[in-house]
Amino acid sequence: MGRTAEGHSSAxxxxxxxFGAAAWCLVFLIPHGYWGLGGRAGLGDSSRAADRAFEQVWFTLYNGAVIVLCVLGAAxxxxxxxxxxxxRFSGxxxxxxxxxxxxxxxxxxVGLAALAVDVVSGDALPPLILGLVEPAFVLGGLIWLALGRTIASARERTPSPGR
Incomplete structure (x- = not known):
């Protein structure tokens, strides 16, 4: 097994x-599972904002899709x-x-760009939670990309049966 510069094996x-990617998925599962079960916290400053969210069919479908994707992603x-x-599965x-x-x-x-536009326009400051959520998407993307790169480099080091 190959060693990285820090002395850890690629495995x-x-x-x-x-495990980082799985944890990221499970962290995102928590609020969407909560909202999928009817939880209202985090949906706006008033109960009216939460009511509007739950009146939208897309909101229910979106949370359902995120729940499924988070479970599949973690698995x-x-x-x-x-x-x-x-x-077993090649590439x-x-x-x-x-x-x-x-x-x-x-x-x-895209989320960070939208936040930047909101802040620069000065119309209204976006909710503070978005300042945490949007960078979390970037972090999740970087973790999954690093995982894919690690898999790719392990494949390159493993000789195929024909070699």
């Missing part, structure tokens, strides 16, 4: 990144903690990790 690095990340998965583990990373990074980048 150890992969495990740490996989997939935990599976990626074992190098044997890459042998799929790397593709899923890199795709998740790119999508989360794009989501976080």
């Amino acid at each position: 150890e690095t992969r495990r740490v990144l996989a 997939w990340a935990l599976l990626l903690a074992t190098p044997r998965l890459q042998d 799929l583990p790397r593709l899923v990790a890199l795709t998740a990373g790119v999508l989360l990074l794009l989501r976080g980048g």
Whole structure:
């Protein structure tokens, strides 16, 4: 097994990144699960704002989709903690990790850009929670991209049967 500059094996690095990706998914599952079950905190400054959110069909569908994606993402990340998965599924583990990373990074980048526009326009300051959520998407994207890169570099070091 190859060693990185810090002396950790690539398998150890992969495990740490996989557990980080799973943890990231589970952290995002918490508020969406809460809202999916009817929780109202965090949906605005008034109960009226929460009422408006729950009146929207898209809000229910969105939370349901996020819950499913978070559970699948956490399960997939935990599976990626074992190098044997890459042998069974060829390039799929790397593709899923890199795709998740790119999508989360794009989501976080767009969210940060929107926050910057809101702040610069001075119309109204965005809720403080968005100052935490948007960078968290970027962090999640970076974790998943690093995981995909680790998988790719492990594949490059592993000789194929034909070599």
